[in-house]
Amino acid sequence: MAKILRPKEMNKCLGCFACMTVCSTVNQSNHALSKSAIKVRTIGGMTSSYVAIVCLGCSEPACMEVCPSSALKKRAGGGVLVNEETCIGCRKCVPVCIARAINFDEERKKPIICKHCGVCARFCPHDCLQMIEAKEGMLDAE
Amino acid sequence: MLNERFIRVLHVDLETEKIRIERREDLVPYLGGVGIASKLLLENLNPDLDPTAPEQPIVFAIGSGAYIFPVLSKTVAMFVSPLTGEMGESYAGGRLAMAMLMAGYDALVISGKAKKHSYLTVSTEDVNIRDARSLWGLPLNEASLKVRDRENSDGVSGKRSILCIGPAGENGVAYACVAVDTYRHFGRMGLGACMGNKNLKAIMVHGNRSIPILNQKQYFKAYQDIYKKCTATDMMAKYHDAGTPINILPLNKAGGLPTRNLQSGTFEHADNISGEAFAQKNLVRKLACSGCPVGCIHVGMYRREFDKGHEYEAISVAYDYELIFALGTFLGVKDTDEILAIIDEVEESGLDAMSAGVCLGWATEALARGYVTTKDTLVDLQFGDAAGYIQAVKHLAKRRNAFYQTLGKGCRVAAERYGGEDFAMQIAGNEMAGYHTGYGSVVGPAVGARHSHLCNGGYSLDQSMKEFDEDALVEGLFKEECERCMTNSLVMCLFARKIYDRETILMALNSIGWELNDADLTAIGKRIYQTKLQLKQALGFEQKDVKLPKRFFETPSTNGVLEEETAYRLIRKYVEKTDALMQETL
Secondary structure: EEEEEOOHHHOOOOOOOOHHHHHHHHHOEEEEHHHHHOOEOOOOOOOOEEEHHHHHOOOOOOOHOOOOOOEEEEEEOEEEEOOOOOOOOOOOOOHOOOOOOOEOOOOEEEEEOOOOOOHHHHHHOOOEEEEEEOOHHHHHHH | OOOOEEEEEEEEOOOOOOOOOOEHHHHHHHHOOHHHHHHHHHHOOOOOOOOOOOOOOEEEEEOOOOOOOOOOOOEEEEEOOOOOEEEEEEOOOOOOOHHHHOOOOEEEEEOOOOOOOOEEEEOOOOOOEEEOOOOOOOOOOHHHHHHHOOOOOOOOOOEEEEEEEHHHHOOOOOOOOEEEEHHHHHHHHHHHHHHHHOEEEEEEEEEEOOOEOOOOHHHHHHHHHHHHHHHHHOOOHHHHHOHHHHHHHHHHOOOOOOOOOOOOOOOOHHHHHHHHHHHHHHHHEEEEEOOOOOOOOEEEEEEEEEEOOOEEEEEEEEEEHHHHHHHHHHOOOHHHHHHHHHHHHHHHEEEHHHHHHHHHHHHHHHHHHOOOHHEEEHHOOOOHHHHHHEEEEHHHHOOOOOOOHHHOOOOOHHHHOOOOOOHHHHHHOOOOOOOOOOHHHHHHHHHHHOOOOOOOOHHHHHHOOOOOOOOHHEEEEEEEHHHHHHHHHOOOOOOOOOOHHHHHHHHHEEEEEEEEHHHHHHHHHHHHHHHHHHHHHHOOOOHHOOOOOHHHHHEEOOOEEOEEEEEEEEHHHHHHHHHHHHOOOO
């Protein structure tokens, strides 16, 4: 069964940024935090809570619908996969994401979208991020 | 610079409002961190001017491998210390190392004095000196918040680092601190006053440059090995669990917990304020510095009644062993809520918690013994009275009268002026740390380059040496000082010193393109120590002038009563080592 990433227990987040480090490393071969598909941030300074902004794995992805070149394809389990060959870098997917989870790589002119590979969850020292079994329509149920 | 064979330095001149970017191949033998910062301070300092002169530079530097390896999460600051008058060196975690790496600078050198109260922003594409006139005088956290809100733009939240000073730094208290991202600090030796002298209230650093990984396989293997050591072994467990305050009880039991201005090495209320007690009563959250999966930052909360009629607010502050010592046991305060309340006041004022506590400890005893009166102290300071200390902290930060003016220069200066030098618990001008464990805890900071217990970990040698041996202690201190010069060129968090043995350091550095061996690491450490000794020499430091307060030799330590003559003999033996080092060609 396909799995999907869920920032289940962000109340436990330490703000260590290991998730972003390994995401950029593994998926972009880059040290830059700005290349990570998952974004951990505070909601207002260090005294406030941490949140993770990452693809929700929509069953009807708006990013895919808006893509003029059909470069975004549905991923089994939820979310999309980007075909960089056919992506023209138009950025239309960026503003339509309701989770604001799509990041645009200004260097490569391609969107950075989480593909739910789970490397961030493996390196989360406090088990805030988890890979869970995907179920049909689970986004609505949550 | 990561992936390059040069060090990239940003110079900011606050006076001319011009910047200069240097590419320094010649600094590569110093690796990074404290190595390059020492060199840059040596080049830019003005030995003829007063330590408090705004012309004196401030240097910040990140280490080689900063942020991209777990626990290489700190930044070093070097400056001329307003407290000791000589080499100033301080470390802070938070997000600064990550932000400097992403911005693209290994080091930042700030010189001159801004024409008006200002704050500085540094990002990948821009550097600005901005108006901070309305921020001057604000408590530390309120000022940071204003900078954060004003500089808010898309995508920077959570990725930038904000450094800020409080009223103590503005008013030139010689041990004013700089807070980094709310919970971490360049605590010691007065960097806050250096910023204040420059009219500089805050600094914000942010970056978003691309940093390609040259050898992904090798780098990620090294990263994973180190990450696993940090998270899957118990090597770092105590720092995350109850944190550093877990040391309160064992140190108390061993008689090495400085209490009531070191009138004693044990505190009868230690159980009330132990790491366990804080965890049970006050701990509400743990946080990490960017790039550290350990998460040692312990945030405690207490309820403060701000008005009659059941009016309360929840105050949360970070606590650690050294704060509980300095603002707790050293002042005889025996309640966790009360200690957090004093920490909160120290925090908002922007003082170094350790120096502030130790100075107030001296003031309390000086008052009791009649060296000063309540006309001087304005508060009837008494061991155990937290409310009095909270008032005194405010007076100290505002430098309310002649007494607090003087106390703001450190307890050495205050005792020279008012008397009571025998119980002014400083070493070479720097207030003592929370260890009275033996000769190591006294001689270590006396000979250490920045007179900190962390220069060479003397207090730790006291506890690990089976039998006291003068030569072994001297050798141990010297070896550790050299080693920490090297590890601080990576600016690793000292908690991780067991994770990063030499083999691990070489694995990490070589995976990102260095070609170093064990002998190179030794040479780097010695080279840096030499530079620090040059700095101290340039600033007129004389080891023989260091006079230790008598109290160290009266109150029994973990290893019994210490002899004054032995301590001075150890210092003389140590000087032979540094003299020999200065003759070495590396």
